[in-house]
Structure formats: C-alpha cells, structure tokens
Amino acid sequence: MAFAASQIVRGFSSSAVRNVVIKNVTIIGGGQMGAGIAQVAASTGHSVTLVDTSDDILKKSIKLIEGSLKRVAKKKFSDKPEAGEEFIKKIVQKVSTSTDAESAVQGSDLVVEAIVENLKIKQDLFSRLDKLAPSHTIFASNTSSLSICDIASSTNRQDRFGGLHFFNPVAMMKLVEVIGTPATSQDTLDSLLDFSKVLGKTPVSCKDTSGFIVNRLLVPCMMEAIRLYERGVCTCCFYSSFKHPSSFSPIPLTLLIFCFSNLSGDASKEDIDIGMKLGAGYPMGPFELADYVGLDIVKAVIEAFKTKDPKNPLFDSSDLLNKLVAEGKLGIKTGEGFYKHK
Numbered sequence: 001m002a003f004a005a006s007q008i009v010r011g012f013s014s015s016a017v018r019n020v021v022i023k024n025v026t027i028i029g030g031g032q033m034g035a036g037i038a039q040v041a042a043s044t045g046h047s048v049t050l051v052d053t054s055d056d057i058l059k060k061s062i063k064l065i066e067g068s069l070k071r072v073a074k075k076k077f078s079d080k081p082e083a084g085e086e087f088i089k090k091i092v093q094k095v096s097t098s099t100d101a102e103s104a105v106q107g108s109d110l111v112v113e114a115i116v117e118n119l120k121i122k123q124d125l126f127s128r129l130d131k132l133a134p135s136h137t138i139f140a141s142n143t144s145s146l147s148i149c150d151i152a153s154s155t156n157r158q159d160r161f162g163g164l165h166f167f168n169p170v171a172m173m174k175l176v177e178v179i180g181t182p183a184t185s186q187d188t189l190d191s192l193l194d195f196s197k198v199l200g201k202t203p204v205s206c207k208d209t210s211g212f213i214v215n216r217l218l219v220p221c222m223m224e225a226i227r228l229y230e231r232g233v234c235t236c237c238f239y240s241s242f243k244h245p246s247s248f249s250p251i252p253l254t255l256l257i258f259c260f261s262n263l264s265g266d267a268s269k270e271d272i273d274i275g276m277k278l279g280a281g282y283p284m285g286p287f288e289l290a291d292y293v294g295l296d297i298v299k300a301v302i303e304a305f306k307t308k309d310p311k312n313p314l315f316d317s318s319d320l321l322n323k324l325v326a327e328g329k330l331g332i333k334t335g336e337g338f339y340k341h342k
Contacts, residue, residue, distance in 0.1 A: 020136055020191045022109045022198075026051060028101055028125065029114035030061035033142055036170025037112055039065045040199045042094035049096050049104045058097040066092060068171050101125070105133040110195065112164055114142040117300045122146065123154035130155040138188055140164040144215050144297065145304035148208045149181045158183040162192050165212055166201075168293065176201040177212045210308045211301065218289075219301050220314040223321075225272050225286035229265040230320050269338055287338040291331035295338075299325050 025041045027034050030052035038050045038061070052058050069091055073084030098104045105111050111129060113122060126139060133139070139161045141151050152161035163179025176196040180189045189205070196203035206212045211219060267275070273285020282289075290298050299321055306315040324330075324337060331337030 019187045019194070020109055020138055022138070022191060022195045023047060024107055024109050025049070026101075026104045026108040026111045027114060028052075028111065028129075029142075030057050030097075031114065032064065032168060033166060033170060034112075034114035035061040035064040036068070036168065037114060037142065037166055038095050039068055039091070039171055040201075042091045043069075044199050046094065047096075048094055049098055049108070051098050051101045051104050053099060055097075055099060058099070062092065062095065062097065065095065068169070072171070101129060102132050105129050105137065108133060108137050110138045110140065110191075112140045112142060117143060117145060117297065117304070119146050119150055122151045126151060126161075127154040130157060133157075136160075138162070138191055140192060142166055145211060145301035147210075147308070148179050149183075152181060152183070159185040160188050162188055163206075163208070163212070164192055164196070165214075167214070174200075174202050175214070176203045177206050177214065178203045179206050179208055179212055181208045210305045215301055216305075219298060219305070222286045222290050222298060223302055223314070223316070223318060225269075225276075226290075226318045226321055227316075228267055228272060229269050229287075230318065231266045291337035291339055291341070293331070294333055295321060295325050295330045 024047045025038075026049045027038050027041070028051045030038075030050050034050060034052070038048045042048045042065075050058060050061055052061065066088060069088045070084075073087050077084035077087060111133060113125060115121065115125065122141060122143070126141075129139070135157075137157075137160065139152070139155065139157060141148060141163055142165055143151065143163065144165060148161065148163040152158045155161060158181065161181070162184045163177065165177035165179065167173035167175055176199070178189065178192045178196060193203050193205070204213060210216060269285075269287040273287050276282045276285045284292065299317075302315055302317065305312070306317070309315060328334055329336045332341050335341050
C-alpha cells in the first residue's frame with residue numbers, strides 16, 4: 001500500500017512539474033557550508049541569494065567566499081593577477097545577500113537549507129517558506145544526520161523535497177549525496193542530480209537512511225576511535241593491592257585524580273591518527289577529522305543516529321566527546337578540540 005501510494009504521488013508530481021532547470025538558487029545559512037554552496041553555484045553561472053539572520057554574518061560569508069576564490073585564482077591565474085581579480089569579482093557579483101528568507105525564495109528554482117542541525121528549527125523554516133515559494137521550486141536540506149522525511153513533513157511539497165548533502169570544504173570536495181524519500185518525485189531527483197553535475201560534483205543517490213552513505217560509515221568509525229582512546233586501565237592505584245591483597249586500603253582522592261588524568265587508553269589519539277593515515281590510506285586521522293568537522297556536529301550526528309536506532313552500540317555516546325563540547329572545545333573553529341589549533 002505504501003509503495004502504491006508513493007507511485008501515485010510520483011505520478012501526480014511528474015505530470016505537474018517536469019524536470020526543473022535550476023537557474024536561481026536561494027541558500028539559507030551563511031556559515032561555512034552555506035557560503036561554500038553559494039560559491040560553487042555562483043562559479044557555475046547560477047544566480048545566488050545567500051540568506052542569514054544579520055548583515056554582519058552575511059559580510060563574513062562573502063569574505064569566506066572571497067578568501068576561497070583568492071586561493072583558486074592564485075593557482076589558476078598565477079601569472080595574470082588582474083585576470084584573477086576579475087575572476088573573483090565576476091563570481092562574487094553573482095551572489096546577493098538578504099536577511100529576508102520569505103522574500104528571497106519567491107524567485108527561486110531551488111532552496112537549499114544549511115542551518116543548525118535541529119529538526120524543529122528546520123521544520124519551522126520550511127513551513128514558512130513553503131507558503132511563499134513558487135509551485136515549481138524544489139526544497140533541499142544539507143543536513144548530515146536528520147531524516148529528510150521528517151524535515152519535509154512540515155511542507156505541502158514532499159514530492160519536490162530532497163536532500164543535497166555537500167561536504168566540507170564544498171569548493172574542494174567532489175561528492176554530493178542526493179537523498180530521496182518515498183514521496184520525492186523522479187523529476188525532482190533528476191533535477192538535483194543534474195544540478196550537482198553542473199556544479200562539477202559527482203552525485204551519489206541514497207535513500208533516506210540515518211547518515212546516508214558517508215556519515216553512516218564515517219561517524220561510527222570516529223566514535224570507535226574515541227572509545228579506543230578513552231579505554232584503558234590505570235594500574236598504579238591497584239598495584240599494591242594485588243601484590244598484598246590483605247593490606248588493601250582506600251585510595252587517596254589525590255592519587256585517584258592523578259591516575260584518571262593520566263589514563264592512556266588503548267592507544268594515543270596521535271597514534272590512532274597516524275595508524276589510520278598510513279595503514280588505511282585516510283587523508284586525515286579520525287581525531288583530526290573530528291576537529292575539522294566540529295565536535296558539536298559529530299555529537300549531533302551520533303545522537304540523531306541513536307534516536308533512530310537506540311539499541312545499536314555503534315551509536316553509543318562518548319563521555320569525552322560530551323565533555324569537550326560542554327566546555328566549548330569544538331575543534332578548529334574554536335581553537336581547541338582533541339588538539340589545540342593556532
């Protein structure tokens with residue numbers, strides 16, 4: 001019955017809205033991911049509107065785009081600096097900014113959301129935009145962990161709703177995961193796949209499953225690396241007890257504090273990172289990658305997985321990760337995570 005219903009939805013959507021050629025793109029969220037998506041869309045000739053809550057944030061977003069383009073221009077126009085400047089100017093001019101999401105979507109072929117990983121906030125956003133965007137407009141979320149079905153349920157265009165999961169840094173990473181739900185029309189999927197290819201990306205298709213493809217495999221791997229580092233037995237507190245069981249006495253608190261602060265785990269984070277880079281061919285070790293992605297993001301992803309599949313031990317939390325996030329040590333973006341960053 002569910003299959004039949006989904007085919008009916010797809011049939012109606014296919015007759016109502018054919019494969020949309022995407023020219024005008026609105027991106028909600030001016031952080032690293034949103035700015036990166038705006039850059040690659042503008043670089044491939046799309047008219048882009050980048051939306052966030054304040055002009056100050058949007059100025060920083062444009063600076064992020066300009067900084068990234070300068071690195072591209074330096075390589076592409078190494079002996080022609082003037083041509084490089086013109087290259088940057090031409091692309092940046094394709095990006096307009098706005099603090100009014102409702103107005104911005106009214107001329108859009110595609111709306112891509114790249115805001116905080118919070119289901120309620122995403123649903124509220126799309127519910128508002130759904131009332132104002134044209135009927136042909138496709139909605140897409142860049143979520144890395146939340147259910148596309150759950151996000152889309154707040155709208156009346158579930159046949160024109162999918163996932164577009166880019167990877168950081170967007171300008172460099174070639175992969176895009178294109179996620180369809182049972183209600184997503186084939187025309188919508190085709191439009192999202194075509195759009196990804198026009199951006200110069202390699203799209204892969206995936207159903208709406210926890211973590212999609214990459215994060216479903218990668219995040220549990222990072223969590224297991226953290227658990228490997230967390231594990232360990234400090235023997236100094238118990239050595240005399242095992243040697244002379246009859247003379248066992250309570251361990252002084254100061255000694256306990258010293259011991260637990262010096263637990264070495266099964267391996268150091270440095271050795272785990274080296275092991276995965278040299279032994280498995282990873283470009284970054286799991287701790288380096290976690291710091292790069294952001295420990296708050298890693299925590300949010302694994303918690304979302306746990307909510308969907310609470311009995312799966314791969315999705316268990318980590319006291320160390322929770323502690324670092326609570327302390328505001330989120331990785332590169334805050335200057336410290338598992339490692340300290342200048």
